[in-house]
Amino acid sequence: MIKTRIVVGVDGSAQGAAAVGWAATEAVRRGAELRILTAYYRRRSTPGSTPTHSAEEHAGAIVQRAVAQARAAAPGVEVKCQALPGYAVPVLLHAAEESALLVVGGRHEGGLPILPIASVSSQVATQARCSVVVVRGRYGPEAGAVVAGLDDGPSSSTVAGHAFEEASLHDTGVEAVTVGGAKAPDPLGADLDAQLDPWREKYPEVRASREYVDGRADKVLVQRSRSARLMVVGPRTHGFQGLMLGSIGSRLLQRSGCPVLIAR
Template identity: 35%
Template sequence: MPGLVVVGVDGSESSLAAVEVAAREARLRGARLRVVHAFIWPVMPVPLGPSPLGPPDGGLQNMADRLVAEAVERARTAEPEVEISSDVVTGEPLTVLEAESRAADLVVVGSRGMGGFVGLLVGSTAVHLAAHGRCPVLVVRGQPETEGPIVLGVDGSAAGEKAVDFAFAEAELRKAPLVALHAWTTWNAPLPEPQDASAPYANPPGTLAQTEERLLAEAIAGHKERHPDVVVEHKMVHGGVREALIEASRSAQLLVVGARGRGGFTGLLLGSVSQALLHHAHCPLAVVRGTK
Protein backbone atom coordinates (compact mmCIF):
# COMPACT_ATOMS: atom_id res chain seq x y z
CA MET A 1 0.00 0.00 0.00
CA PRO A 2 1.35 3.48 -0.81
CA GLY A 3 2.68 5.60 2.02
CA LEU A 4 0.75 8.46 3.59
CA VAL A 5 1.51 12.15 3.96
CA VAL A 6 -0.85 14.12 6.20
CA VAL A 7 -1.21 17.90 6.09
CA GLY A 8 -3.08 19.93 8.68
CA VAL A 9 -5.08 22.91 7.37
CA ASP A 10 -6.94 25.74 9.05
CA GLY A 11 -7.53 28.17 6.20
CA SER A 12 -4.44 30.30 6.91
CA GLU A 13 -1.94 31.17 4.19
CA SER A 14 0.67 29.28 6.19
CA SER A 15 -1.37 26.07 6.04
CA LEU A 16 -2.07 26.50 2.32
CA ALA A 17 1.67 26.82 1.71
CA ALA A 18 2.05 23.61 3.73
CA VAL A 19 -0.49 21.92 1.43
CA GLU A 20 1.68 22.56 -1.62
CA VAL A 21 4.79 21.25 0.15
CA ALA A 22 2.88 18.18 1.37
CA ALA A 23 1.56 17.48 -2.13
CA ARG A 24 5.09 17.57 -3.50
CA GLU A 25 6.31 15.25 -0.75
CA ALA A 26 3.51 12.82 -1.57
CA ARG A 27 4.45 12.84 -5.26
CA LEU A 28 8.14 12.30 -4.56
CA ARG A 29 7.35 9.39 -2.24
CA GLY A 30 4.62 7.86 -4.41
CA ALA A 31 2.38 8.33 -1.39
CA ARG A 32 -1.23 9.34 -0.78
CA LEU A 33 -2.05 12.78 0.58
CA ARG A 34 -4.58 13.27 3.36
CA VAL A 35 -5.84 16.81 4.05
CA VAL A 36 -7.15 17.18 7.61
CA HIS A 37 -8.93 20.01 9.37
CA ALA A 38 -9.43 19.80 13.15
CA PHE A 39 -12.96 21.04 13.83
CA ILE A 40 -13.28 21.98 17.47
CA TRP A 41 -16.71 23.62 17.38
CA PRO A 42 -18.83 20.42 17.70
CA VAL A 43 -17.53 20.01 21.27
CA MET A 44 -18.63 23.57 22.09
CA PRO A 45 -22.26 24.58 22.81
CA VAL A 46 -22.59 26.53 19.57
CA PRO A 47 -24.77 25.97 16.47
CA LEU A 48 -22.91 24.53 13.49
CA GLY A 49 -25.42 25.13 10.73
CA PRO A 50 -26.35 28.35 8.95
CA SER A 51 -28.31 31.04 10.76
CA PRO A 52 -32.01 31.23 9.89
CA LEU A 53 -31.41 34.87 8.98
CA GLY A 54 -28.24 34.26 7.00
CA PRO A 55 -27.30 32.64 3.68
CA PRO A 56 -27.84 28.88 3.34
CA ASP A 57 -24.12 28.28 2.84
CA GLY A 58 -23.21 30.03 6.08
CA GLY A 59 -22.37 28.46 9.43
CA LEU A 60 -19.31 26.84 10.96
CA GLN A 61 -19.74 23.42 9.32
CA ASN A 62 -19.95 24.90 5.84
CA MET A 63 -16.94 27.10 6.57
CA ALA A 64 -14.91 24.03 7.60
CA ASP A 65 -15.98 22.14 4.48
CA ARG A 66 -15.03 25.08 2.27
CA LEU A 67 -11.56 25.53 3.69
CA VAL A 68 -10.83 21.83 3.25
CA ALA A 69 -12.13 21.97 -0.32
CA GLU A 70 -9.88 24.95 -1.00
CA ALA A 71 -6.87 23.08 0.39
CA VAL A 72 -7.66 20.00 -1.73
CA GLU A 73 -7.93 22.18 -4.83
CA ARG A 74 -4.58 23.79 -4.02
CA ALA A 75 -3.01 20.34 -3.70
CA ARG A 76 -4.55 19.11 -6.97
CA THR A 77 -3.31 22.19 -8.80
CA ALA A 78 0.20 21.72 -7.41
CA GLU A 79 0.41 17.94 -7.99
CA PRO A 80 -2.40 16.61 -10.23
CA GLU A 81 -1.21 13.00 -10.12
CA VAL A 82 -1.32 12.60 -6.34
CA GLU A 83 -4.16 10.61 -4.78
CA ILE A 84 -5.88 12.97 -2.32
CA SER A 85 -8.40 12.37 0.44
CA SER A 86 -9.70 14.83 3.02
CA ASP A 87 -11.57 14.89 6.30
CA VAL A 88 -12.97 17.29 8.86
CA VAL A 89 -12.15 15.64 12.20
CA THR A 90 -13.79 16.70 15.44
CA GLY A 91 -11.25 17.76 18.04
CA GLU A 92 -8.61 20.34 18.78
CA PRO A 93 -5.64 20.50 16.37
CA LEU A 94 -2.92 19.19 18.66
CA THR A 95 -4.82 16.02 19.55
CA VAL A 96 -6.15 15.41 16.04
CA LEU A 97 -2.79 15.75 14.27
CA GLU A 98 -0.93 13.72 16.87
CA ALA A 99 -3.44 10.91 16.30
CA GLU A 100 -3.05 11.29 12.52
CA SER A 101 0.73 10.96 12.89
CA ARG A 102 0.35 7.38 14.15
CA ALA A 103 -0.55 6.11 10.68
CA ALA A 104 1.42 8.64 8.62
CA ASP A 105 4.92 8.58 7.19
CA LEU A 106 5.11 12.37 7.39
CA VAL A 107 2.95 15.15 8.83
CA VAL A 108 3.24 18.64 7.32
CA VAL A 109 2.02 21.83 9.00
CA GLY A 110 2.47 25.55 8.53
CA SER A 111 4.62 27.41 11.01
CA ARG A 112 1.68 29.52 12.19
CA GLY A 113 -2.06 29.08 11.91
CA MET A 114 -5.21 31.07 12.48
CA GLY A 115 -5.09 30.71 16.23
CA GLY A 116 -1.65 32.18 16.94
CA PHE A 117 -1.03 35.34 18.92
CA VAL A 118 0.31 38.28 16.94
CA GLY A 119 4.10 38.43 17.29
CA LEU A 120 4.69 34.70 17.73
CA LEU A 121 7.16 33.28 15.23
CA VAL A 122 5.79 29.75 15.35
CA GLY A 123 2.46 28.34 16.45
CA SER A 124 1.81 25.95 19.32
CA THR A 125 0.60 23.20 16.95
CA ALA A 126 3.98 23.04 15.19
CA VAL A 127 5.91 22.94 18.47
CA HIS A 128 3.61 20.34 19.99
CA LEU A 129 3.76 18.04 16.97
CA ALA A 130 7.54 18.29 16.77
CA ALA A 131 7.69 17.06 20.35
CA HIS A 132 4.89 14.48 20.30
CA GLY A 133 4.34 13.38 16.70
CA ARG A 134 4.80 9.66 16.02
CA CYS A 135 6.42 10.31 12.63
CA PRO A 136 8.67 13.02 11.16
CA VAL A 137 7.06 16.46 11.21
CA LEU A 138 7.79 18.99 8.47
CA VAL A 139 7.11 22.59 9.50
CA VAL A 140 6.89 24.93 6.52
CA ARG A 141 8.81 28.10 7.33
CA GLY A 142 10.06 30.85 5.07
CA GLN A 143 9.56 30.58 1.33
CA PRO A 144 9.75 26.90 0.25
CA GLU A 145 12.33 26.42 -2.50
CA THR A 146 13.19 23.53 -4.79
CA GLU A 147 16.84 24.54 -5.11
CA GLY A 148 19.66 24.35 -2.63
CA PRO A 149 20.92 21.50 -0.46
CA ILE A 150 19.31 19.47 2.28
CA VAL A 151 21.08 20.53 5.47
CA LEU A 152 21.34 17.88 8.19
CA GLY A 153 22.27 18.82 11.74
CA VAL A 154 24.49 16.03 13.09
CA ASP A 155 25.31 15.64 16.77
CA GLY A 156 26.28 11.98 16.91
CA SER A 157 23.54 11.05 19.39
CA ALA A 158 21.61 7.80 19.16
CA ALA A 159 18.40 9.86 19.06
CA GLY A 160 19.65 11.61 15.92
CA GLU A 161 20.14 8.43 13.89
CA LYS A 162 16.64 8.52 12.40
CA ALA A 163 17.18 12.14 11.37
CA VAL A 164 20.22 11.00 9.38
CA ASP A 165 18.12 8.28 7.71
CA PHE A 166 15.41 10.81 6.87
CA ALA A 167 17.83 13.39 5.45
CA PHE A 168 19.55 10.92 3.12
CA ALA A 169 16.22 9.58 1.87
CA GLU A 170 14.92 13.12 1.35
CA ALA A 171 18.05 14.16 -0.55
CA GLU A 172 17.69 11.13 -2.80
CA LEU A 173 14.00 11.85 -3.46
CA ARG A 174 14.67 15.51 -4.25
CA LYS A 175 17.90 14.78 -6.18
CA ALA A 176 19.56 17.38 -3.98
CA PRO A 177 23.02 17.50 -2.39
CA LEU A 178 23.27 16.87 1.33
CA VAL A 179 25.27 19.04 3.71
CA ALA A 180 25.98 17.13 6.94
CA LEU A 181 26.78 19.89 9.42
CA HIS A 182 28.28 19.35 12.83
CA ALA A 183 28.85 22.37 15.07
CA TRP A 184 30.84 22.11 18.26
CA THR A 185 32.52 24.15 20.94
CA THR A 186 34.68 23.18 23.89
CA TRP A 187 31.51 23.45 25.97
CA ASN A 188 29.26 21.05 24.07
CA ALA A 189 31.85 18.48 22.91
CA PRO A 190 32.71 15.50 25.11
CA LEU A 191 36.36 15.40 26.17
CA PRO A 192 38.49 12.89 24.23
CA GLU A 193 40.18 10.08 26.10
CA PRO A 194 43.63 11.21 27.33
CA GLN A 195 46.46 9.69 25.33
CA ASP A 196 48.81 9.67 28.29
CA ALA A 197 47.40 7.94 31.34
CA SER A 198 49.98 9.60 33.57
CA ALA A 199 48.66 13.02 32.52
CA PRO A 200 44.85 12.57 32.41
CA TYR A 201 44.12 16.07 31.09
CA ALA A 202 46.90 16.29 28.53
CA ASN A 203 46.02 15.93 24.84
CA PRO A 204 47.90 17.24 21.82
CA PRO A 205 46.53 20.42 20.19
CA GLY A 206 43.73 19.66 17.76
CA THR A 207 42.67 16.42 19.44
CA LEU A 208 39.21 17.73 20.27
CA ALA A 209 38.63 18.89 16.68
CA GLN A 210 39.76 15.52 15.35
CA THR A 211 37.40 13.77 17.75
CA GLU A 212 34.49 15.88 16.50
CA GLU A 213 35.39 15.22 12.85
CA ARG A 214 35.42 11.51 13.58
CA LEU A 215 32.01 11.82 15.27
CA LEU A 216 30.57 13.38 12.09
CA ALA A 217 32.11 10.72 9.86
CA GLU A 218 30.83 7.89 12.06
CA ALA A 219 27.33 9.37 12.29
CA ILE A 220 26.79 9.18 8.54
CA ALA A 221 28.89 6.09 7.85
CA GLY A 222 26.93 3.48 5.92
CA HIS A 223 24.26 5.88 4.71
CA LYS A 224 26.27 6.87 1.66
CA GLU A 225 26.45 3.22 0.61
CA ARG A 226 22.66 2.92 0.87
CA HIS A 227 22.17 6.17 -1.06
CA PRO A 228 25.06 6.18 -3.56
CA ASP A 229 23.56 8.93 -5.74
CA VAL A 230 23.49 11.47 -2.91
CA VAL A 231 26.37 13.94 -3.02
CA VAL A 232 27.45 14.59 0.59
CA GLU A 233 29.46 17.48 1.97
CA HIS A 234 30.90 17.22 5.48
CA LYS A 235 30.83 20.62 7.17
CA MET A 236 32.49 21.29 10.53
CA VAL A 237 31.67 24.53 12.34
CA HIS A 238 33.51 25.62 15.47
CA GLY A 239 30.70 27.59 17.04
CA GLY A 240 27.19 27.47 18.42
CA VAL A 241 24.88 24.80 17.04
CA ARG A 242 21.79 26.97 16.78
CA GLU A 243 23.60 29.83 15.11
CA ALA A 244 25.34 27.53 12.61
CA LEU A 245 22.14 25.77 11.56
CA ILE A 246 20.10 28.96 11.31
CA GLU A 247 22.77 30.46 9.07
CA ALA A 248 22.96 27.30 6.93
CA SER A 249 19.17 27.35 6.52
CA ARG A 250 19.42 30.60 4.52
CA SER A 251 20.54 28.71 1.41
CA ALA A 252 18.86 25.34 2.07
CA GLN A 253 15.64 23.92 0.67
CA LEU A 254 15.17 21.81 3.80
CA LEU A 255 16.74 21.61 7.25
CA VAL A 256 16.62 18.27 9.09
CA VAL A 257 17.30 17.74 12.80
CA GLY A 258 16.52 15.23 15.49
CA ALA A 259 14.01 16.19 18.15
CA ARG A 260 16.66 15.90 20.86
CA GLY A 261 20.44 15.78 20.83
CA ARG A 262 23.19 14.74 23.16
CA GLY A 263 23.00 17.93 25.20
CA GLY A 264 19.38 17.76 26.41
CA PHE A 265 18.00 16.88 29.81
CA THR A 266 16.64 13.37 30.15
CA GLY A 267 12.88 13.35 29.69
CA LEU A 268 12.62 16.35 27.42
CA LEU A 269 10.83 15.51 24.17
CA LEU A 270 12.13 18.53 22.26
CA GLY A 271 15.61 19.95 22.65
CA SER A 272 16.59 23.62 22.76
CA VAL A 273 18.21 23.49 19.31
CA SER A 274 15.06 22.08 17.69
CA GLN A 275 12.92 24.68 19.43
CA ALA A 276 15.20 27.52 18.29
CA LEU A 277 15.06 26.30 14.69
CA LEU A 278 11.27 26.06 14.80
CA HIS A 279 11.26 29.78 15.57
CA HIS A 280 14.14 31.06 13.45
CA ALA A 281 15.00 28.74 10.52
CA HIS A 282 14.82 30.42 7.10
CA CYS A 283 13.53 27.32 5.28
CA PRO A 284 11.18 24.41 5.98
CA LEU A 285 12.30 22.30 8.93
CA ALA A 286 11.87 18.55 9.43
CA VAL A 287 12.05 17.39 13.05
CA VAL A 288 12.60 13.64 13.35
CA ARG A 289 12.08 11.87 16.66
CA GLY A 290 14.19 8.88 17.57
CA THR A 291 11.18 6.57 17.65
CA LYS A 292 7.95 6.45 15.64
Protein backbone atom coordinates in the same frame (compact mmCIF):
# COMPACT_ATOMS: atom_id res chain seq x y z
CA MET B 1 9.34 3.89 3.35
CA ILE B 2 7.03 1.44 5.09
CA LYS B 3 4.13 3.86 5.50
CA THR B 4 2.73 5.61 2.44
CA ARG B 5 0.53 8.37 3.83
CA ILE B 6 1.41 12.03 4.34
CA VAL B 7 -0.90 14.05 6.59
CA VAL B 8 -1.07 17.84 6.39
CA GLY B 9 -2.90 20.05 8.87
CA VAL B 10 -4.65 23.15 7.51
CA ASP B 11 -6.47 26.13 9.03
CA GLY B 12 -7.24 28.34 6.03
CA SER B 13 -4.12 30.49 6.46
CA ALA B 14 -1.40 31.27 3.92
CA GLN B 15 1.00 29.18 6.00
CA GLY B 16 -1.39 26.25 5.84
CA ALA B 17 -1.61 26.65 2.06
CA ALA B 18 2.19 26.55 1.83
CA ALA B 19 2.19 23.33 3.86
CA VAL B 20 -0.39 21.82 1.50
CA GLY B 21 1.68 22.67 -1.57
CA TRP B 22 4.84 21.21 -0.05
CA ALA B 23 3.06 18.07 1.15
CA ALA B 24 1.29 17.49 -2.17
CA THR B 25 4.54 17.69 -4.11
CA GLU B 26 6.18 15.30 -1.64
CA ALA B 27 3.28 12.85 -1.88
CA VAL B 28 3.64 12.61 -5.66
CA ARG B 29 7.42 12.31 -5.37
CA ARG B 30 7.09 9.44 -2.87
CA GLY B 31 4.06 7.74 -4.41
CA ALA B 32 2.16 8.42 -1.18
CA GLU B 33 -1.44 9.28 -0.37
CA LEU B 34 -2.07 12.81 0.87
CA ARG B 35 -4.59 13.31 3.66
CA ILE B 36 -5.69 16.87 4.46
CA LEU B 37 -7.06 17.52 7.95
CA THR B 38 -8.57 20.40 9.85
CA ALA B 39 -10.15 20.51 13.29
CA TYR B 40 -13.06 22.60 14.47
CA TYR B 41 -14.74 23.31 17.78
CA ARG B 42 -18.30 22.04 18.02
CA ARG B 43 -20.18 24.27 20.45
CA ARG B 44 -23.27 23.06 22.24
CA SER B 45 -26.53 24.48 20.97
CA THR B 46 -28.58 26.71 23.24
CA PRO B 47 -32.10 28.05 22.69
CA GLY B 48 -31.97 30.83 20.11
CA SER B 49 -28.31 30.19 19.17
CA THR B 50 -26.90 29.79 15.67
CA PRO B 51 -26.92 26.13 14.50
CA THR B 52 -23.62 24.37 15.21
CA HIS B 53 -23.31 23.12 11.66
CA SER B 54 -21.85 26.53 10.68
CA ALA B 55 -18.52 25.54 12.24
CA GLU B 56 -18.60 22.28 10.30
CA GLU B 57 -19.40 24.11 7.07
CA HIS B 58 -16.53 26.52 7.61
CA ALA B 59 -14.12 23.64 8.27
CA GLY B 60 -15.43 21.78 5.24
CA ALA B 61 -14.78 24.82 3.05
CA ILE B 62 -11.22 25.03 4.39
CA VAL B 63 -10.37 21.43 3.47
CA GLN B 64 -12.06 21.66 0.07
CA ARG B 65 -10.02 24.75 -0.72
CA ALA B 66 -6.91 22.91 0.44
CA VAL B 67 -7.73 19.99 -1.88
CA ALA B 68 -7.86 22.40 -4.81
CA GLN B 69 -4.52 23.89 -3.71
CA ALA B 70 -2.97 20.41 -3.51
CA ARG B 71 -4.13 19.47 -7.00
CA ALA B 72 -2.89 22.75 -8.40
CA ALA B 73 0.54 22.22 -6.83
CA ALA B 74 0.81 18.54 -7.80
CA PRO B 75 -1.58 17.37 -10.52
CA GLY B 76 -2.40 13.70 -10.12
CA VAL B 77 -1.87 13.65 -6.36
CA GLU B 78 -4.00 11.08 -4.54
CA VAL B 79 -5.75 13.19 -1.92
CA LYS B 80 -8.40 12.71 0.74
CA CYS B 81 -9.70 15.28 3.22
CA GLN B 82 -11.46 15.39 6.57
CA ALA B 83 -12.81 18.06 8.90
CA LEU B 84 -12.98 16.60 12.40
CA PRO B 85 -14.47 17.98 15.60
CA GLY B 86 -11.94 18.49 18.36
CA TYR B 87 -8.73 20.26 19.20
CA ALA B 88 -6.09 20.60 16.50
CA VAL B 89 -3.17 18.95 18.30
CA PRO B 90 -4.90 15.70 19.38
CA VAL B 91 -6.53 15.35 15.96
CA LEU B 92 -3.19 15.67 14.16
CA LEU B 93 -1.31 13.45 16.61
CA HIS B 94 -3.87 10.69 16.19
CA ALA B 95 -3.57 10.90 12.40
CA ALA B 96 0.23 10.82 12.68
CA GLU B 97 0.14 7.38 14.30
CA GLU B 98 -0.63 5.80 10.92
CA SER B 99 1.40 8.15 8.74
CA ALA B 100 4.89 8.38 7.33
CA LEU B 101 5.05 12.15 7.68
CA LEU B 102 3.04 14.93 9.33
CA VAL B 103 3.24 18.37 7.74
CA VAL B 104 2.14 21.69 9.26
CA GLY B 105 2.64 25.34 8.44
CA GLY B 106 5.07 27.58 10.24
CA ARG B 107 4.50 30.47 12.59
CA HIS B 108 1.96 33.20 11.97
CA GLU B 109 -0.39 35.34 13.99
CA GLY B 110 -3.86 33.91 14.60
CA GLY B 111 -4.74 30.57 13.00
CA LEU B 112 -7.04 27.92 14.39
CA PRO B 113 -9.51 29.33 16.90
CA ILE B 114 -8.57 26.70 19.46
CA LEU B 115 -4.79 27.10 19.29
CA PRO B 116 -2.51 29.45 17.29
CA ILE B 117 -0.67 27.53 14.60
CA ALA B 118 2.66 28.49 16.16
CA SER B 119 1.63 26.46 19.19
CA VAL B 120 0.16 23.67 17.02
CA SER B 121 3.35 23.27 14.98
CA SER B 122 5.52 23.27 18.11
CA GLN B 123 3.35 20.73 19.92
CA VAL B 124 3.00 18.27 17.05
CA ALA B 125 6.73 18.53 16.31
CA THR B 126 7.36 17.71 19.94
CA GLN B 127 4.85 14.90 20.44
CA ALA B 128 4.19 13.15 17.11
CA ARG B 129 5.36 9.56 16.74
CA CYS B 130 6.27 10.03 13.08
CA SER B 131 8.60 12.55 11.48
CA VAL B 132 7.21 16.09 11.23
CA VAL B 133 7.90 18.82 8.69
CA VAL B 134 7.19 22.44 9.58
CA VAL B 135 7.00 24.34 6.30
CA ARG B 136 8.70 27.73 6.41
CA GLY B 137 10.72 30.01 4.17
CA ARG B 138 12.02 29.10 0.77
CA TYR B 139 11.92 25.74 -0.97
CA GLY B 140 11.61 24.35 -4.46
CA PRO B 141 13.75 23.04 -7.34
CA GLU B 142 16.16 25.99 -7.19
CA ALA B 143 16.77 25.62 -3.45
CA GLY B 144 20.05 24.34 -2.01
CA ALA B 145 21.19 21.14 -0.34
CA VAL B 146 19.64 19.26 2.57
CA VAL B 147 21.39 20.34 5.78
CA ALA B 148 21.57 17.82 8.64
CA GLY B 149 22.33 18.96 12.16
CA LEU B 150 24.37 16.13 13.68
CA ASP B 151 25.83 15.60 17.13
CA ASP B 152 27.03 12.50 18.97
CA GLY B 153 23.55 11.68 20.33
CA PRO B 154 21.54 8.49 19.69
CA SER B 155 19.28 10.18 17.12
CA SER B 156 22.12 11.18 14.77
CA SER B 157 21.88 8.05 12.63
CA THR B 158 18.16 8.69 12.14
CA VAL B 159 18.80 12.31 11.23
CA ALA B 160 21.49 11.33 8.72
CA GLY B 161 19.27 8.65 7.20
CA HIS B 162 16.37 11.05 6.67
CA ALA B 163 18.71 13.68 5.22
CA PHE B 164 20.10 11.22 2.66
CA GLU B 165 16.62 9.97 1.78
CA GLU B 166 15.37 13.51 1.20
CA ALA B 167 18.46 14.43 -0.80
CA SER B 168 17.98 11.36 -2.98
CA LEU B 169 14.31 12.22 -3.59
CA HIS B 170 15.20 15.80 -4.47
CA ASP B 171 18.34 15.04 -6.49
CA THR B 172 20.56 17.19 -4.32
CA GLY B 173 23.36 16.79 -1.78
CA VAL B 174 23.69 16.55 2.00
CA GLU B 175 25.64 19.02 4.11
CA ALA B 176 26.15 17.55 7.59
CA VAL B 177 26.95 20.19 10.19
CA THR B 178 28.20 19.54 13.73
CA VAL B 179 28.39 22.60 15.95
CA GLY B 180 30.62 22.61 19.04
CA GLY B 181 30.96 19.68 21.43
CA ALA B 182 32.24 17.07 19.00
CA LYS B 183 35.74 17.35 17.59
CA ALA B 184 36.67 16.84 13.99
CA PRO B 185 38.15 13.41 13.20
CA ASP B 186 41.88 12.86 13.03
CA PRO B 187 43.19 14.06 9.64
CA LEU B 188 44.65 10.60 9.02
CA GLY B 189 41.14 9.20 9.14
CA ALA B 190 39.35 12.11 7.52
CA ASP B 191 37.96 9.90 4.77
CA LEU B 192 36.08 7.80 7.33
CA ASP B 193 32.86 8.95 8.92
CA ALA B 194 30.89 6.49 11.05
CA GLN B 195 27.73 8.61 10.88
CA LEU B 196 27.70 9.26 7.13
CA ASP B 197 29.47 6.31 5.50
CA PRO B 198 26.63 3.77 5.92
CA TRP B 199 24.25 6.19 4.22
CA ARG B 200 26.76 7.04 1.51
CA GLU B 201 26.84 3.34 0.72
CA LYS B 202 23.03 3.12 0.62
CA TYR B 203 22.64 6.31 -1.44
CA PRO B 204 25.76 6.42 -3.67
CA GLU B 205 24.18 9.07 -5.90
CA VAL B 206 23.98 11.59 -3.05
CA ARG B 207 26.92 13.96 -2.63
CA ALA B 208 27.67 14.43 1.06
CA SER B 209 30.04 16.65 3.01
CA ARG B 210 30.78 17.02 6.71
CA GLU B 211 31.68 20.22 8.53
CA TYR B 212 32.61 20.93 12.16
CA VAL B 213 31.83 24.50 13.24
CA ASP B 214 32.40 26.49 16.41
CA GLY B 215 29.62 28.66 17.77
CA ARG B 216 26.09 28.43 19.09
CA ALA B 217 24.25 25.59 17.41
CA ASP B 218 20.90 27.37 17.05
CA LYS B 219 22.46 30.45 15.45
CA VAL B 220 24.66 28.41 13.11
CA LEU B 221 21.78 26.21 11.91
CA VAL B 222 19.42 29.14 11.43
CA GLN B 223 22.10 30.84 9.31
CA ARG B 224 22.62 27.66 7.25
CA SER B 225 18.88 27.33 6.73
CA ARG B 226 18.87 30.49 4.64
CA SER B 227 20.59 28.70 1.78
CA ALA B 228 19.18 25.18 2.36
CA ARG B 229 16.33 23.25 0.79
CA LEU B 230 15.49 21.45 4.03
CA MET B 231 16.87 21.36 7.58
CA VAL B 232 16.88 17.95 9.28
CA VAL B 233 17.28 17.74 13.04
CA GLY B 234 16.43 15.22 15.73
CA PRO B 235 14.28 15.37 18.85
CA ARG B 236 15.78 15.33 22.32
CA THR B 237 14.68 12.75 24.87
CA HIS B 238 13.20 14.24 28.01
CA GLY B 239 11.63 12.49 31.00
CA PHE B 240 9.72 9.24 31.15
CA GLN B 241 7.61 9.80 28.06
CA GLY B 242 7.40 12.14 25.11
CA LEU B 243 10.06 14.05 23.23
CA MET B 244 11.18 17.64 23.21
CA LEU B 245 13.04 19.66 20.64
CA GLY B 246 15.23 21.63 22.98
CA SER B 247 16.35 25.20 22.30
CA ILE B 248 17.96 24.40 18.94
CA GLY B 249 14.91 22.82 17.33
CA SER B 250 12.57 25.40 18.85
CA ARG B 251 14.60 28.27 17.43
CA LEU B 252 14.62 26.62 14.00
CA LEU B 253 10.82 26.29 14.07
CA GLN B 254 10.61 30.02 14.72
CA ARG B 255 13.36 31.37 12.44
CA SER B 256 14.42 28.81 9.84
CA GLY B 257 14.71 30.09 6.28
CA CYS B 258 13.48 26.75 4.88
CA PRO B 259 11.25 23.82 5.93
CA VAL B 260 12.40 21.90 9.02
CA LEU B 261 12.13 18.12 9.35
CA ILE B 262 12.11 16.65 12.86
CA ALA B 263 13.39 13.12 12.18
CA ARG B 264 12.04 10.07 13.97
